[in-house]
Amino acid sequence: MAHILEMQVQSKWNNSFTRLNRGEPGIAGLLSFSQAWKTATGFLYPRDLNDPAPRPEYSIHEVRTSFELLSKAKMLPLLMENFLEDMRKQQHLIERDIHKYMAEYEETDTPDAIARMLFRLVEWYKAWSPIPELGSILLSAYTLAFQTHIYSTFPPSFSRGFKQLIASTFSLVNASCPPPWALPADPQPSTSAAPARPDLPLWSACEALGLLDRYESLIASVCYEYIEAHVMETCAKKWEESMLTYLREWMAEKVVPWMVMPYARGARTAEEARQMLQGVGSRFDYHVCKTLCDLRLQEIFDIIVDFPDSQPALEDLKECLIRVDQRSELVRTLRKANKKRLLHPGADTQVILNQYVSIMRCLRFLDPPGVLLYKVADPIRKYLRERPDTIRCIVANLVGDGESEDSIVDENEPIQPLQQRQADDYNDPNWEPEPIDAGPDFRTNKPTDVISTLVSIYDSKDLFVKELQVLLAQRLLAVTDGNYEKERRNIEILKIRFGEAALQVCEVMLRDMTDSRRIDQHVQAQKPMPLHPTIISRHFWPPLQTSSFNMPGQFKEIQDAYAKEFHQFKPDKKLHWLPHLGTISLDIELQDRTVSAEVPPLEAAIIEHFSTKDTWGVADLATEMKIERAAALKAIMTWVDLGVLKEEDSGMYKLLEVAEAASSSSKPVARPVIEDLPSVLTVQQQQAEQMKVFWKFIEGMLTNLGALSLVRIQNMLKFAPGYDRTIDQLAEFMEAARREGLVTVKDGAWKLQR
Amino acid sequence: MEMEEKEKDNETTRPSNARLEVCDQRVKIKKWHAIAQWRWDTGNNDPEDDGEGDVCGICRVPFEGCCPSCKMPGDDCPLIWGECTHVFHMHCLLQWIGTASSKQQCPMDRRPWVTAERKVD
Numbered sequence: 001m002a003h004i005l006e007m008q009v010q011s012k013w014n015n016s017f018t019r020l021n022r023g024e025p026g027i028a029g030l031l032s033f034s035q036a037w038k039t040a041t042g043f044l045y046p047r048d049l050n051d052p053a054p055r056p057e058y059s060i061h062e063v064r065t066s067f068e069l070l071s072k073a074k075m076l077p078l079l080m081e082n083f084l085e086d087m088r089k090q091q092h093l094i095e096r097d098i099h100k101y102m103a104e105y106e107e108t109d110t111p112d113a114i115a116r117m118l119f120r121l122v123e124w125y126k127a128w129s130p131i132p133e134l135g136s137i138l139l140s141a142y143t144l145a146f147q148t149h150i151y152s153t154f155p156p157s158f159s160r161g162f163k164q165l166i167a168s169t170f171s172l173v174n175a176s177c178p179p180p181w182a183l184p185a186d187p188q189p190s191t192s193a194a195p196a197r198p199d200l201p202l203w204s205a206c207e208a209l210g211l212l213d214r215y216e217s218l219i220a221s222v223c224y225e226y227i228e229a230h231v232m233e234t235c236a237k238k239w240e241e242s243m244l245t246y247l248r249e250w251m252a253e254k255v256v257p258w259m260v261m262p263y264a265r266g267a268r269t270a271e272e273a274r275q276m277l278q279g280v281g282s283r284f285d286y287h288v289c290k291t292l293c294d295l296r297l298q299e300i301f302d303i304i305v306d307f308p309d310s311q312p313a314l315e316d317l318k319e320c321l322i323r324v325d326q327r328s329e330l331v332r333t334l335r336k337a338n339k340k341r342l343l344h345p346g347a348d349t350q351v352i353l354n355q356y357v358s359i360m361r362c363l364r365f366l367d368p369p370g371v372l373l374y375k376v377a378d379p380i381r382k383y384l385r386e387r388p389d390t391i392r393c394i395v396a397n398l399v400g401d402g403e404s405e406d407s408i409v410d411e412n413e414p415i416q417p418l419q420q421r422q423a424d425d426y427n428d429p430n431w432e433p434e435p436i437d438a439g440p441d442f443r444t445n446k447p448t449d450v451i452s453t454l455v456s457i458y459d460s461k462d463l464f465v466k467e468l469q470v471l472l473a474q475r476l477l478a479v480t481d482g483n484y485e486k487e488r489r490n491i492e493i494l495k496i497r498f499g500e501a502a503l504q505v506c507e508v509m510l511r512d513m514t515d516s517r518r519i520d521q522h523v524q525a526q527k528p529m530p531l532h533p534t535i536i537s538r539h540f541w542p543p544l545q546t547s548s549f550n551m552p553g554q555f556k557e558i559q560d561a562y563a564k565e566f567h568q569f570k571p572d573k574k575l576h577w578l579p580h581l582g583t584i585s586l587d588i589e590l591q592d593r594t595v596s597a598e599v600p601p602l603e604a605a606i607i608e609h610f611s612t613k614d615t616w617g618v619a620d621l622a623t624e625m626k627i628e629r630a631a632a633l634k635a636i637m638t639w640v641d642l643g644v645l646k647e648e649d650s651g652m653y654k655l656l657e658v659a660e661a662a663s664s665s666s667k668p669v670a671r672p673v674i675e676d677l678p679s680v681l682t683v684q685q686q687q688a689e690q691m692k693v694f695w696k697f698i699e700g701m702l703t704n705l706g707a708l709s710l711v712r713i714q715n716m717l718k719f720a721p722g723y724d725r726t727i728d729q730l731a732e733f734m735e736a737a738r739r740e741g742l743v744t745v746k747d748g749a750w751k752l753q754r
Numbered sequence: 755m756e757m758e759e760k761e762k763d764n765e766t767t768r769p770s771n772a773r774l775e776v777c778d779q780r781v782k783i784k785k786w787h788a789i790a791q792w793r794w795d796t797g798n799n800d801p802e803d804d805g806e807g808d809v810c811g812i813c814r815v816p817f818e819g820c821c822p823s824c825k826m827p828g829d830d831c832p833l834i835w836g837e838c839t840h841v842f843h844m845h846c847l848l849q850w851i852g853t854a855s856s857k858q859q860c861p862m863d864r865r866p867w868v869t870a871e872r873k874v875d
Contacts, residue, residue: 477789504825507826508826508827511826530783530786531786532786532787533788533790534789534790535790535792536789536790537791537792537827537828538793538807539819540819554781554783559788563790567795571795572794573792573793573794573795575790575792575793576792577788579788582786582787582788583787584785584786584787585783585784586781586782586783587781587782588781588782589780596784604783607780611780611781
């Protein structure tokens with residue numbers, strides 16, 4: 001057994017010897033091998049660059065022969081191992097350098113130290129590198145070992161510094177002066193035809209050290225950040241011009257030349273470079289779009305506010321949205337902004353409407369099918385529906401209030417009938433399916449005009465017509481000069497929108513105006529009078545405020561006289577005055593002065609009373625005129641302000657025949673006193689009036705049946721004619737009644753308060 | 755007769771105005787824009803009548819409204835007075851009279867319809 005083992009060792013040894021000795025006589029072969037090994041290892045030995053001792057010279061011929069010999073003896077793998085082992089032992093030299101430069105970097109925080117370190121590392125790399133003639137295997141093994149080593153030696157702060165360094169190269173693209181870290185003893189032959197880029201050596205160094213591959217994402221991120229910073233700097237709040245074109249030019253001018261270095265340094269021709277840059281270039285172009293898109297999305301609310309001045313920004317955004325799918329982000333951002341900035345009690349309804357209209361226009365532009373608009377508009381519409389004055393506001397816009405410059409109705413938009421949502425027409429050859437991100441409840445809404453969209457916030461247009469009637473009544477009653485052509489024109493326009501039938505009532509109102517004028521002309525011809533009434537057809541006007549007082553003295557005379565003339569002109573009709581409505585322009589002639597004023601009838605009636613008796617108590621006056629004390633006092637105050645009346649004792653007022661000097665005359669005498677008390681009941685007031693009727697029903701119900709739940713009350717009220725309230729409205733009403741102490745509620749059952 | 759009455763009326767009002775002007779020198783009305791409603795003079799002179807008012811017995815629409823076939827109230831849709839003192843929208847009554855089953859009777863009291871010359875006053 002031992003014998004066999006010995007035999008085996010023997011033969012192995014013989015084999016090795018034969019291989020190393022290569023069949024030469026004696027051990028000559030062995031000796032020459034030993035010599036060659038020594039030369040080769042000595043040649044490859046990694047030396048200390050900082051060692052001032054001169055590097056031993058080797059003739060290239062000798063080295064090559066040695067390697068051939070070793071190769072023949074199949075000892076190259078062993079040599080390589082030996083070399084790498086030597087390298088490992090010498091690594092501390094490089095480490096020392098790295099630490100030195102990194103310490104410098106940490107201290108100064110400028111990337112110069114990093115750059116110098118890279119150049120130094122390249123020197124190390126070159127110094128230790130075996131000559132290429134020795135075969136690519138050796139070279140690549142060396143490179144791998146070298147790079148592995150330096151990567152493991154880099155401290156964590158290296159990537160930060162490297163990033164800074166890369167970032168600093170952007171400024172070098174078109175720079176003429178060399179960077180601070182440029183080496184005067186540049187080993188690269190930079191005397192080629194084209195002027196060498198100052199950052200070329202750096203990139204070569206990076207490539208030599210394999211940094212480009214290892215830090216590829218870092219380099220890209222530097223570029224991304226560069227783009228982002230530039231976009232933020234140049235494009236923020238700049239909506240009046242298209243920035244995308246500019247950004248692309250900027251990319252071509254600044255970024256692409258830079259990209260040539262990290263991504264297409266090997267290119268020999270421009271065409272080749274272009275091809276090499278194509279992939280990475282489109283990635284950066286995407287990033288430009290993405291950044292701009294993100295920026296614009298952040299600003300979207302203000303862009304919409306600025307619309308149409310911000311049209312170019314929207315064009316940019318539209319193009320970006322095609323490249324970058326950020327539609328859902330747009331919806332999310334805009335909804336959030338709307339919620340935060342628009343849909344709160346602090347915002348005027350008019351403002352909300354204006355913004356809504358702008359949103360409509362903008363989103364229609366971005367996305368013609370309207371999916372985005374549908375998603376964004378939904379909360380706005382819901383919110384508007386809950387606002388009490390939305391309809392009034394829309395109607396005011398419809399008839400062109402003239403108050404606000406930017407009416408929501410586009411003058412250029414053709415006036416057309418309200419459009420109803422239509423079902424899909426599958427016979428339409430241009431039919432397109434719903435967009436992919438349309439929700440299940442999305443209805444294809446064809447681009448409709450603004451008014452139709454606004455009116456469709458509500459389920460029926462009746463509310464609009466009602467509100468319109470109130471508005472029209474308010475305006476017509478305020479017309480004193482007989483000029484209501486504007487209203488007539490408005491009604492004509494609205495007829496187109498709402499249909500003739502819906503506006504029949506308004507038609508009657510307008511005709512009342514014309515008739516009143518004609519009647520007045522006739523009456524004045526018979527008997528000139530200062531009174532010019534507007535005679536209206538009740539049932540066709542919204543309910544007007546009622547009052548029970550009567551005009552005194554000469555006013556009453558004039559009214560009666562006019563009514564008489566009217567009756568003679570229209571024998572089968574008579575006049576019923578609404579004494580508290582209208583305005584009277586009058587002169588009060590006092591001993592030392594004449595006061596002119598334009599006042600509501602109540603004020604005129606008060607002063608008329610004072611002309612029969614100099615001093616009145618508020619309470620007496622109120623009783624005399626059958627009005628409330630507060631109303632009387634308010635009217636008196638008007639005259640006190642004008643310096644016509646003066647409070648003597650508490651509640652006693654006296655006519656000032658002679659103007660009082662200081663206190664009262666300091667007041668502006670000619671102050672126009674126009675009561676803006678709305679003479680027409682608003683829709684809400686009308687509803688409240690109506691509710692009074694239903695209260696009678698409720699009262700009866702609760703009397704007869706005892707305590708009832710809200711649902712029961714609601715169900716029973718449904719039998720009442722004209723009852724159209726929701727249970728929520730009823731609940732609100734009952735709650736109001738409870739506050740007034742009319743009812744109590746216990747366990748959800750309402751009963752009358754006894 | 756009527757003319758005379760009118761003149762008489764004017765005569766009675768004018769002196770009263772003059773009298774007022776004397777004692778009411780203080781307040782001079784320059785211009786007065788007032789609001790009034792017209793009513794049919796149906797003889798129902800309830801001044802407190804602010805409600806819906808009387809309705810036509812045929813269409814149940816207030817007199818000051820208009821009959822179902824009209825759009826404009828007032829002179830375009832006048833009333834008609836019968837000698838039986840019943841009042842209707844003229845269009846409503848004429849349509850009623852036009853039907854065979856009406857037998858030319860007032861729909862309220864079934865007396866033969868006779869249109870009053872003038873309104874009952």
